Structures are given as structure tokens and as C-alpha cells.
Amino acid sequence: MTVTTHTDAAADHAGTRARLRDIYAAAHEQTLHPNALGWPGRPDERELDFISHVVYGRPGMAREGCAYLVKELAQLAEIERHLSAVFGIITAQLGADTSPISDGYDLHHALSCFAAEEYLHSDFFYRYVRELAAEDIKLADSLFTERLALYQGDDSPYVKLAAMCMAAYIGESVITVFEKRTAHLDPGRERFLTKLLWAHGMDEARHVQVDHVVLTRIMPSFSEAERQRAFEIFSGTEELNAELAGRFKQLIVDVFGVDHTVNNPAWDVQLSLTAAFRQAMTATWPPSPVDERMDDETRKLLHEFAGTDRVHP
Numbered sequence: 534m535t536v537t538t539h540t541d542a543a544a545d546h547a548g549t550r551a552r553l554r555d556i557y558a559a560a561h562e563q564t565l566h567p568n569a570l571g572w573p574g575r576p577d578e579r580e581l582d583f584i585s586h587v588v589y590g591r592p593g594m595a596r597e598g599c600a601y602l603v604k605e606l607a608q609l610a611e612i613e614r615h616l617s618a619v620f621g622i623i624t625a626q627l628g629a630d631t632s633p634i635s636d637g638y639d640l641h642h643a644l645s646c647f648a649a650e651e652y653l654h655s656d657f658f659y660r661y662v663r664e665l666a667a668e669d670i671k672l673a674d675s676l677f678t679e680r681l682a683l684y685q686g687d688d689s690p691y692v693k694l695a696a697m698c699m700a701a702y703i704g705e706s707v708i709t710v711f712e713k714r715t716a717h718l719d720p721g722r723e724r725f726l727t728k729l730l731w732a733h734g735m736d737e738a739r740h741v742q743v744d745h746v747v748l749t750r751i752m753p754s755f756s757e758a759e760r761q762r763a764f765e766i767f768s769g770t771e772e773l774n775a776e777l778a779g780r781f782k783q784l785i786v787d788v789f790g791v792d793h794t795v796n797n798p799a800w801d802v803q804l805s806l807t808a809a810f811r812q813a814m815t816a817t818w819p820p821s822p823v824d825e826r827m828d829d830e831t832r833k834l835l836h837e838f839a840g841t842d843r844v845h846p
Contacts, residue, residue: 546633549750553643556742560646563739565732567657573725575664583724587715588799601793601800602726603662603670604785608778610658611675612704613651618677619684619697620648626690634691634751643743644694650736661729672784676773683769691751692759696766698747699820700774703810705741706823706844709734710806710835711799717840741845745822752819760818767814802838805831 576584581595588598624644627635634640662670684693712730719727755763786792794800813826824843827835836842 545750546636549634549746550637550639552746552750553639553743556739556746557643557646560650560736560739563735564650565735567653567660570657570729570732572660572664575667576725580724580726583719584726587711587718587726588797590798596789597791597793597797599665600785600789600791601797603665603789604781604793605803606658607662607670607672607785608781609704609708610655610662611672611677611777611781612701612774613658614655615677615680616697616701617648617652617655618681619693620644620651622684623690623693623697624648626693630690632691647740647743650740654733654736657729657732666788668788670784670788672777672780674780676777676780680770680773680777683766683773688762688766689759692755692763693766695747695752695755695763696770698744699763699767699814700770702741702744702748702823703807703814705737705744706810707803707806709737709741709844710802710839712737713839713841713844738846745845748820748822764815771811802834805834 573580576599581599582592584598584602585592585594588594588601624641627641659670684697708730712734715724715727715730716722722728722731752760752763782793809827809831810823813823814820816826822845824845827844832842835844
């Protein structure tokens with residue numbers, strides 16, 4: 534296995550480690566285990582009406598709104614499960630890494646906590662979609678083996694980390710916008726969907742901060758070969774995630790009998806934001822945090838949909 538070291542004299546390795554340490558310093562106080570969420574079971578009429586308003590902006594679309602949430606959150610659960618497994622590969626490789634970034638426990642600790650939180654997210658999203666659908670939501674082949682294989686080569690752990698964070702950051706930014714939409718419509722967190730996304734968002738805020746460390750402190754030191762390889766793995770991940778999305782869409786059409794993308798304003802917003810956030814990952818080197826590249830049109834859309842001008846603090 535080839536292990537790449539990062540010894541750029543201009544890199545503030547101690548500062549990077551300190552930043553990772555700070556991100557996770559109070560994580561144990563700012564998280565909720567799935568058992569602590571107070572699961573209500575099948576949504577009642579008020580919850581269904583709220584889902585209709587979150588997704589369609591009007592009443593009477595609860596079934597279609599549930600179909601949309603089930604598809605997107607089941608897919609997200611699979612993607613979060615994949616990230617956890619990839620981080621297991623990366624942290625295992627750090628044992629042979631001699632970069633000063635991985636001195637001590639800070640990087641390993643941050644990635645281990647990140648992975649554990651994502652695995653719990655996968656658990657509570659899968660539980661939620663089963664309650665929305667009133668039946669098991671299981672995809673026979675989630676392409677997990679193929680998605681994992683992208684990260685099983687002899688690339689450095691930092692190349693793998695960059696590729697995974699770029700892919701995850703897009704979805705993390707989109708789900709953060711939806712968290713802010715539910716908070717905007719339900720500031721008292723009276724609806725379970727709001728509470729669920731808030732609980733997810735407490736952890737996700739840390740994940741985004743780790744992504745920003747990778748984007749702004751680690752990736753700028755890549756060689757051209759490392760940069761190209763990171764984008765190759767990122768692109769492969771995106772392609773397989775797109776195929777995964779198609780499989781989940783067909784599954785949900787079969788379960789609900791509706792196409793969640795038809796005349797769905799939340800879906801339209803999701804597509805627009807995903808395109809804008811992907812542009813932030815690919816337009817410049819190193820990739821930019823999404824709030825730094827947001828144009829006026831996207832910022833207006835964000836404000837109208839979620840009542841905020843920023844995705845991340």
C-alpha cells in the first residue's frame with residue numbers, strides 16, 4: 534500500500550488537529566441517541582398535514598409528501614451507512630500514515646465519531662421511513678459492494694477522505710436546508726419531522742465543519758495526481774448514488790403508487806440546490822464551502838424556501 538505524506542511547510546498541521554479537536558469537544562452534549570427521540574408511531578393527521586406543507590406548501594398532499602420523504606430519507610440512510618464503512622477503511626489506514634496531520638488522536642477521533650453518528654442516522658431514518666410507509670422499506674440491492682469498492686484501493690487515506698467528504702457534503706448541505714425549512718415552519722418543534730431533522734442536524738453541523746477542514750486545510754496540499762484521483766473516486770461515488778436513487782424511486786413508486794417528483798416544489802428546490810452545491814465542489818480548486826459560492830438566485834431560493842440566507846453558520 535502506498536501511503537502519501539503531506540509535509541507542506543506552509544500547512545498548519547497543529548492548527549488542523551486543534552480545529553478537529555474543537556469540533557468534537559462537546560459532541561457528547563450535543564447529540565441524541567435514536568432511543569431518545571420519543572417515536573410516536575404512525576403519523577397522526579396533524580403530522581401528515583405538516584408533511585404536506587413542508588413538501589408541497591399546501592394541504593391535501595400527505596400521501597405524496599410521505600412518498601417523497603420515504604424515498605429521500607431511505608436513500609440518505611444508505612448513503613450514511615456507506616460513509617460509515619468508508620471511514621472505517623480510512624481510520625484503519627491511518628495506522629500506517631506518517632503525516633503530522635494524523636499525529637495524536639484528533640483526526641482518528643473526529644472521523645470515528647463522524648462515522649458512528651452517521652451509522653445512528655441511518656438507523657433512525659430507516660425507522661422513520663418504515664413508520665411513514667407503514668411497512669418495511671428494503672432495497673434488495675443497494676449497490677453497497679460497488680460503492681465500497683471505490684475506496685478499497687491503495688490510494689492514500691486523505692484522497693479517500695477528500696472524495697467521500699465532497700460527495701457527502703452536497704447531501705449534507707441539502708438536508709440542512711430542509712432542516713431549516715421545518716424549523717422555519719415549526720419553530721416550537723411540535724411536529725416529529727422537525728424534531729427528527731433537528732436531532733440529525735446537531736450531528737450534521739459537526740460533520741460539515743469536518744468537511745470544511747478537509748476542503749480548506751487538507752485538500753490544498755494535494756499533488757496533481759492526488760487531486761485527479763480524488764475527483765475520480767468522487768465522480769464514481771456520484772454515479773453509483775444516482776443509480777441508487779433510481780432504484781429507490783422505483784421501489785417507492787411500487788409502495789405508494791405515486792411518482793414523488795411530479796409537481797413537487799420541494800423536489801424542484803432540491804434539484805436546484807443540489808446542482809448549485811455540486812458546482813461548489815467542482816468549479817474551483819480546492820472546492821469551496823457552499824455559502825462562499827452561492828449566487829443571488831440560489832440565495833433567494835434558499836430564503837424563500839427555508840427563511841435563511843445561509844446554509845451553514
